Amino acid sequence: MNGPTLFGLCAAALIGFGLYGLIVNPQPLRKIIGFNIIGSGVFLLFGTIARRGAAAGMGGDPVPQALLITGIVVAFSATALAVALLLRLFDEGGVVTLVSEASPTEAKADPPDA
Amino acid sequence: MTTSGLLIATAIGTPFAMLLACLIPAFRKRMPPLLGLAPIPALAAALLADDTLLMFGNAQFKLAFAMDKPGTMLLTVAAILWIASGFYATTWLRNTGHAGSFVVCWLMTLTGCVGVFLAADLLGFYFLLAVLSVGASGLVLQGGTSKALRASAVYLGVALLAEAFLLAGLVMLAWVMPHGSLLIRDAAAAISTSPWRDLTLALLVVGLGMKAGLVPLHFWMPLAYDAAPMPASAVMSGAVVKASALALIRFLPFDAALPEFGLPLAAIGFFGAFYGVVIGLTQSKPKLILAYSSVSQMGFLVAVIGMGLAVGDSGSALAACFYAAHHLLAKGALFLAVGVFATTGRHRLWLVLLPAAVLALGIGGLPLTGGAMAKLAVKPIMGDGFVGLLANLSAIGTTMLMLHFISRLVTSTASIPSTSAPVCLASPWLLMFIAAIALPWTLYPMTGIGIWSYALQPEILWAASWPILIGIMPMFVLWRWRKALPQMPEGDLIVIGERALRKVITWGDGLEWAEGWLRRWPVATMMLLALAVFFGETLIGWR
Amino acid sequence: MTLALAVDIGLALLILAMAAWTIAVRDTFASVIGFVTYGLLLTLVWVRLALPDVALTEAAMGGGLTGALLIGAAARLRRTEATVRERPGVFTRTLAAVLSATVTAALSFCVLNLPDPAPTLAPGAAAKLGSTGVGNPVTAVLLAYRSMDTLLEAIVVLIALFGVWSLAHDRFWGGCPQLRTHADSEGILAYFARILPPIGIIVGVYIFWIGADFPGGKFQGATILAAMWLLVIGAGLAHFPPVSQAWLRILLVAGPLVFMAIGFAGIVTAGAVFAYPDGFAKPLILAIEIALMPTLVLALALLVAGAPQRMPPQ
Amino acid sequence: MPHSLSAQDVTTPGGLLLVLAILIPFIGMLIGFVFGGGKAMRVALATLAVGLAIVIAIAKALVQSGDAVIYILGGWMPPLGVALRADGLSVVMLLAIAVVICGIGVYARADFGSPSGVKEARAPLTFWLLLLAVWGSLNLVFVSGDLFTLYVALELLTFAAVPLVSLDGRSETVRSALRYLLYALLGSVLYLLGAVLLYGVYGTLDIPLLAMRVRPEPVAWAALALMISGLLAKTALFPLHLWLPPAHAGAPAAASAVLSGLVIKGSWFLAVRLWFDVFAGVVTLPSAQTLGTLGAAAILVGNVVALRQTRLKLLIAYSTVAQIGYLFLMFPLATGLSSAGLDSAVAVNGGMLQAISHAMAKAAMFMAAGLIYTTLGHDRVADLRGMTSTLPMTVLAFALAGASLIGLPPSGGFLAKWLLISAAITTLQWWWALLMLVGGLLTSVYVFIVVVRSLAPAHDGWKPKLPVPRYQQAAVLALALCSFLLGAAVLCPLDVMQIGRTVSRNTLLP
Amino acid sequence: MKIALDIFTIFSVMAGAFFFLAGTVGLLRFPDPLTRLHALTKADNLGLGLVVLGLLPQTHWPLDTIKLIAIWLFALLAGATVGQLMACTARRGGGQPK
Structure with missing residues (x-):
């Protein structure tokens, strides 16, 4: 049981927490937080693998580190888009939840979609 | 080319x-x-x-x-x-x-x-x-x-x-x-x-x-x-149905005897022949009677093909084809006749009724008509035993059905008695009538099924005519008690089918609710994780 | 049980506790605060794993910008807290817990079975480091070996920005995004926003500059500069440019286009797209990074700001 | 050249075209963004033309060289660098997607032409930029040879597709977009997790290298399970289809065509790439049967629920759910073939043809529904009277697209069914053949309902709400005809799809 | 000399940790936001100062030492600003009801 393996297990646990949060929490914002926790768990796992790959005088394998940085930026862009959608839903006055009021099959009054 | x-x-x-x-x-x-x-x-x-x-x-x-x-x-x-x-x-x-x-x-x-x-x-x-x-x-x-x-x-x-x-x-x-x-x-x-x-x-x-x-x-x-x-209707009952019959004739292997496949096929064919006649008799509209006659004749044709397959004689393909050709001509002409009848008044009836009657009875096998030739061509395949009897019985049944058709046809003339069918309606019908009579005679020797002299021998003619005579007798009885017969709905089996379909649609509600429930967020995400776990398990299962 | 391992275990437990608290707490705003703290703790983990580049990125992006974004959203959505009350039943929660636990168990099993001489590309990267002319191997991977990923990275950020802008109301299109702040221009925040940005800009440029040879780089530098710009606007001293501004769009697009231009130039000079001629690798990499900086700074700040909310002052 | 290129992978002559195929759409998007307003549409249409030419050039290069077109980016060899690789499957998908996108582009000129008064409108600019973004990311998905670049491509695809759903800004469509984004992100995170595990064990993310190194061991099973289920979530296969119907029905017509016809093909193609190229040794028959069973459930439930829809766009959306089921029938058949030691090319070709003909047919159907909506003002299936008289070409296009989905000859759907059924028979998995026939019948029911309802003559005195330009109808008809006449693809001499596919052709299972 | 510096570092960091502890106890025990703010900003900044002071001798002179001090200054600046802002909000009662 050395450092990287410990954090690897910690990453696995974080992914588990994130998944639980994503499934159970009814609030979309909490789901976004859950998604971010899963993301950080996956990146922590990647970091563990990077650290295990330390060789040739480097603290860690540079390739996973680069992919990690790219992954974090992608995760941030995803969160930004999700939050923007959430705020637009809030502006529209709709109840901020993922459950649609009238489920699409009974949407008798067909809203005018262009 | x-x-x-x-x-x-x-x-x-x-x-x-x-x-x-x-x-x-x-x-x-x-x-x-x-x-x-x-x-x-x-x-x-x-x-x-x-x-x-x-x-x-x-x-x-x-x-x-x-x-x-x-x-x-x-x-x-x-x-x-x-x-x-x-x-x-x-x-x-x-x-x-x-x-x-x-x-x-x-x-x-x-x-x-x-x-x-x-x-x-x-x-x-x-x-x-x-x-x-x-x-x-x-x-x-x-x-x-x-x-x-x-x-x-x-x-x-x-x-x-x-x-x-x-x-x-x-x-x-x-x-x-x-x-x-x-x-x-x-x-x-x-x-x-x-x-x-x-x-x-x-x-x-x-x-x-x-x-x-x-x-x-x-x-x-x-x-x-x-x-x-x-x-x-004329074209569909004639040519379109025969297309699939021709395909059957082409695909089925007539050279090898396949009794365990041919006999059940023949049985279904004969059942169809009699079923068509029975239901046809209960109908009143001439077009429906003709339709059920088509069902019966196609049944008989399939029976011929079945018997040919059982016996394994490659000549039967040609005979079945000849029978189909005659039926095509006769049925097409009769459908056009119904159209012509609808436009002729009662007085001009005789001019049109005689050819229609000849054609109708021809399907039953009236001697000297194409029908007799067809029945003769098919006889060797049927043989004389029980199957031959069935063939004659179906001929009787068809004759009864045709007589019923003629009686219904007479009542369905145009309202103004003096009108006669427009020339350009009657002429194609007449063309079809001549073809229905002449063509079987020309095709009979040309395709090598048999020769005229054989077909015209007295005992052959008599063998063709007694089913017609027998067929006429019960018609008088039937004509008097026509009212007593039950009125079958048009598509007979379809009515049951539609009721079953309505019941199936009610199951659809349950399915739709289940699909809606599956699309709830917690359920869908848990389904994803469960699928991932199950998928991993199936991979492990290999060892 | 060396001291280092004890610290690691303590840190790991702390992080797990913080994550569990963030998920379990009822109030959304508290959960967001929990998440920000969790992000900063995660930075410590990256330091423990001796991955400084990632620690910088996590601190700047994971803890900082994502935190700002979520706090802003949580503040605005606090009123809807009461409406969404239907928490899933016990059965759903247990089933979700069981499934998550199975996934965690499977992953833990995989982590424990990772091969011992861990396969690594470090020797390969180190061998070819010389030809990239860059000291920091992570920057070498980002801008030389896998430069396509970094280009796509910038394009991902831009597409996310288009997506965010597409959520504006039609009447506000071409207008300016807004940060929801009610700061007065003489307050402490304005004072803070006047003192910190100059230092912040120096730190940001410094981190960007040393990225070539030491941990650092354009993403981390750009995030710091974006944070400074957000601070200034948040304090009310400036406001976002309108979306239809020409220079804004050119700067946003300049980064990837310069990157592609240099990439395609590689065909002539070095025989392959995104290849650098011998000896000119470092200057070209710097040129790309310099071109990417404004794009990233603007894009990241505008992503936090969200869709345009009001028409530009005519 | 600073690096010695090992014999394993070397840039082939047509290689540069692959880079162009990816970057041209993005360059077009960026330039279109800078110009903005009406010019963005012109830039986009120009990019469509240039992109189509490049894709055709790639196809020519592939056919001439007879082997996969490869490009080593930056000259860095794969374990360290990234290689772009286009074999038969990729090129066929590139061509199909290019044709469909050009059709959508011509169609969308009317819907998303920038209005005269305003200098620049939100929806048109967003649509054209995101259309090019979708195309660029799809080309990257088909061509990239590195798992992490494929992850970034999937994210690009999702970020470009989600705003298309909420283009008209109603709260219902924004909610569908949010639900789609969150579910797709969950899918791509699972995919990334699988990729990370693979890197942790095998030290590379390059597809051919991985194919050589992957052995059936626990980590490989976990990685495959995670990646495939992540991709199933993004492709909305039956139990995981919660986001598809509201998203595809709510979006405007051209956007629905992009979403239904193209976007789901990206993650599906990636699943095919993983299944047949990377994990050829790890894949087992029970796991393939699981995918087949999910596909079967999709076909049955999707079609039955589609039958019960009252709105045309929802009907077509549920038809997409059903047709996605067809795409996954190819996995059990191909694995069955290769486990019986035969060549799995028949099933793979069948699956690809099914995907291509569905892409064209579904795009044509959604665009036809859009035209019907503009003319009628509503899209209730019960009341489509008079459509044949006012929009003859559109109803014909809908019928042809429907025939291709049903699998009537000479359509692409028919040829795909012919190949898949023959694969099913050779591997004695006759139930998939039965399922395909039942699926075809169910599809024929709702296509027949829509066509017959539109055949009914219009109420007297009814006038169309908005006139529909003829070129829009022509574009829809062209796409439907492409799908309908795809069956003629059997006439082309060589088997384009299997060029350069050395990896998985007939690997015997252990 | 080296040992003396080490001992100094240990003691100074211990003192810093103690002040952090005091700040946290203050955060948990004090009744209303203002007092809690007071405890936090005072104790934690002092604690951080002591920790930085303790670590100064361990770092070699020019660059790292300045960075360490700069960190402390930033923390002070940030703490003061945020403290003042939260105090204003708390006084106007707009803050969290808790």
């Missing part, structure tokens, strides 16, 4: 070209008078072309057309029916509004029909059969009534179901064909050697049987012929 290749190409090409021309509205308006001319190249090809193979496409896949013996006989007869009905349709269209869609469907059905008669490879056959089905269901739709809509929906449904079975059968057939060739010629030989022979045969018979109106799945035929406009 040999001359016969050119002829075959023009036979299919002209109706197809006219169909494409219909895309432009200007041509579509001027198309109705040309309907009668479209089948003429097909007739020419049938008479002149020999059986060389015409190929399109590259090494990997060839679209092939050819003119084999059964094809020739049936195409000649069908072409004549198409010409006569084409002229009839031209006049019929003059007084109906939307000619455009009728013309498109008519030409599509014609292309499909000629194509199926000429097709020599599996893919071409399947494609042209699909074109035929879609065109024919479009023709039924031209009836314009809500009944026509229902009939067309049922027709297309059954056609697509039949094509699904056919596709499975053809794929299993193609898989076993020698070195990948797709020709129908090699199909019959390949079937008997294939490891899944019984399944392939079953699929082909069910698929083609459905399109040929085999009894358990015949309900679309009365619906369609009753709802379709007059020329369309």
Whole structure:
């Protein structure tokens, strides 16, 4: 049981927490937080693998580190888009939840979609 | 391109070209008078072309057309029916509004029909059969009534179901064909050697049987012929149904005796023959009676094919084909007769009734008519034993049905007694009448089934006439108690089918609720994780 | 049980506790605060794993910008807290817990079975480091070996920005995004926003500059500069440019286009797209990074700001 | 050249075209963004033309060289660098997607032409930029040879597709977009997790290298399970289809065509790439049967629920759910073939043809539904009277697209069914053949309902709400005809799809 | 000399840790936001100062030492600003009801 393996297990646990949060929490914002926790768990796992790959005088394998940085930026862009959608839903006055009021099959009054 | 290749190409090409021309509205308006001319190249090809193979496409896949013996006989007869009905349709269209869609469907059905008669490879056959089905269901739709809509929906449904079975059968057939060739010629030989022979045969018979109106799945035929406009019914009952019969004749391996497959087929055929007669007697509309007579005759034809398959005699293919040709002519003429009757007054009746009666009884096997020739051609296959008796019984039944038809026909004349059928309606009917009488006589020796002198011997004539005489007797009894007979709904089995369908739709509500429940967020995400875990487990399962 | 391992275990437990608290707490705003703290703790983990580049990125992006974004959203959505009350039933929660636990168990099993001589590309990267002319191997991977990923990275950020802008109301299109702040221009925040940005800009540029040879780089530098710009706007001293501004769009697009231009130039000079001629690798990499900086700074700040909310002052 | 290129992978002559195929759409998007307003549409249409030319050039290069077109980016060899690789499957998908996108582009000129008064409108600019973004990311998905670049491509695809759903800004569509984004992100995170595990064990993310190194061991099973289920979530296979119907029905017509026809093909193609190229040795028959069973459930439930829809766009959306089921029938058939030691090319070709003909047919159907909506003002299936008289070409296009989905000859759908059924028969998995036939029948029912309802003559005195330009109808008809005549693809001499596919052709299972 | 510096570092960091502890206890125990703010800003900043002071001798002169001090200054600046802002909000009662 050395450092990287410990954090690897910690990453696995974080992914588990994130998944639980994503499934159970009814609030979309909490789901976004859950998604971010899963993301950080996956990146922590990647970091563990990077650290295990330390060789040739480097603290860690540079390739996973680069992919990690790219992954974090992608995760941030995803969160930004999700939050923007959430705020637009809030502006529209709709109840901020993922459950649609009238489920699409009974949407008798067909809203005018262009 | 040999001359016969050119002829075959023009036979299919002209109706197809006219169909494409219909895309432009200007041509579509001027198309109705040309309907009668479209089948003429097909007739020419049938008479002149020999059986060389015409190929399109590259090494990997060839679209092939050819003119084999059964094809020739049936195409000649069908072409004549198409010409006569084409002229009839031209006049019929003059007084109906939307000619455009009728013309498109008519030409599509014609292309499909000629194509199926000429097709020599599996893919071409399947494609042209699909074109035929879609065109024919479009023709039924031209009836314009809500009944026509229902009939067309049922027709297309059954056609697509039949094509699904056919596709499975053809794929299993193609898989076993020698070195990948797709020709129908090699199909019959390949079937008997294939490891899944019984399944392939079953699929082909069910698929083609459905399109040929085999009894358990015949309900679309009365619906369609009753709802379709007059020329369309004539063409569909004549040529379109015979296309699938011809396919049966081509695909089934007649050289090897297959009693365990032929006999049950014959049994179903005979059951269909009698079932058609029984239900037909309860009907009152002449077109419905004719439809049920078609069901019965097609049943008899399938019985002939079944017996041929059981006995394993390759001559029976030609005999069945001859029988089908006669039925095509007679049935087409009778449908046109119903149209002519509807426009003639009571006084002018005699001029039209006599030929119609002769034709009707001809189907029953009236001596000196094509019907007798057909029954004679088929007799050797049936033999004299129990099966021969069944054949005679069906002849009696058909005669009774035809007499019932004539009695109903007489009552359905035009309201103003003095009117006579317009010339351009009566002339195609007369053409068909002459063909129905003359052609079987000419085809009989030409196709080598037999010679005139044999057919005209007194005992042959007597053997043909006693079923007719017996058939007449019960008609008087039946005519008096006509009211007592139960009135069967048109499509008999379809009514039960629709009730079952309504029950199935109620299950749909439960399914829709379940689908809605599946689309809730927690359920969907947990389903994803469960799937991931289960998937991993199936991978491990391998060890 | 060395001291380092004890610290690691303590840190790991702390992180797990913080994550559990963030998920379990009822109030959304508290959960967001928990998440920000969790992000900063995660930075410590990256330091413990001796991955400084990632630690910088996590601190700047994970803890900082994502935190700002979520706090802004949580503040605005606090009123809807009461409406959404239906928490899933016990059965759903247990089933979700069981499934998550299975996934965690499977992953833990995989982590424990990772091969011992861990396969690594470090020797390969180190061998070719010389030809890239860059000291920091992570920057070498980002801008030389896998430069396509970094280009796509910038394009991902831009597409996310288009997506965010597409959520504006039609009447506000071409207008300016807004940060929802009610700061007065003489307050402490304005004072703070006048003192910190100059230092912040120096730190940001410094981190960007040393990225070539030491841990650092354009993403981390750009995030710091974006944070400074957000601070200034948040304090009310400036406001976002309108979306239809020409220079804004050119700067946003300049980064990837310059990157592609240099990439395609590589065909002539070095025989392959995104290849650098010998000896000119470092200057070209710097040119790309300099071109990417404004794009990233603007894009990241505008992503936090969200869709345009008001028409530009005519 | 600073690096010695090992014999394993070397840039082939057509290679540069692959880079262009990816970057041209993005360059077009960026330039279109800078110009903005009406010019963005012109830039986009120009990019469509250039992109189509490049894709055709790639196809020519592939056919001439007879092997996969490869490009080593930056000259860095794969374990360290990234290689772009286009074999038969990729090129066929590139061509199909290019054709469909050009059709959508021509169609969308009317819907998303920038209005005269305003200098620049939100929806048109967004649509054209995101259309090019979708195309660029799809080309990257088909061509990239590195798992992480494929992850970034999936994210690009999702970020470009989600705003298309909420283009008209109603709260219902924004909610569908949010639900789609969150579910797709969950899918791509699972995919990334699988990729990370693979890197942790095998030290590379390059597809051919991985194919050589992957052995059936626990980590490989976990990675495959995670990646495939992540991709299933993004492709909305039946139990995981919660986001598809509201998203595809709510979006405007051109956007629905992009979403339904193209976007789901990206993650599906990636699943095919993983299944047949990377995990060829790890894949087992029970796992393939699981995918097949899910596909079967999709076909049955999707079609039945589609039958019960009252709105045309929802009907077509549920038809997409059903047709996605067809795409996954290819996995059990191909694995069955390769486990029986036969060549799995028949099933793979069948699956690809099914995907291509569905892409064209579904795009045509959604665009036809859009035209019907503009003309009628509503899209209730019960009341489509008079459509044949006012929009003859559109109803014909709908019918042809429907025929291709049903699998009537000579359509692409028919050829795909023919290949898949013959594969089913050779591997004695006859139930898939039965399922396909039943699916075809169910599809024929709702296509027939829609066509017959539109055949009914219009109420007298009814006038169309908005006239529909002819070129829009022509574009829809062209796409439907492409799908309908795809069956003729059997005439082309050589088997384009299997060029350069050395990896998985007939690997025997252990 | 080295040992003396080490001992100094240990003691100074211990003192810093103690002040952090005091700040946290203050955060948990004090009744209303203002007092809690007071405890936090005062104790934690002082604690951080002591820790930085303790670590100064361990770092070699020019660059790292300045960075360490800069960190402390930033923390002070940030703490003061945020403290003042939260105090204003708390006084206006707009803050969290808790």
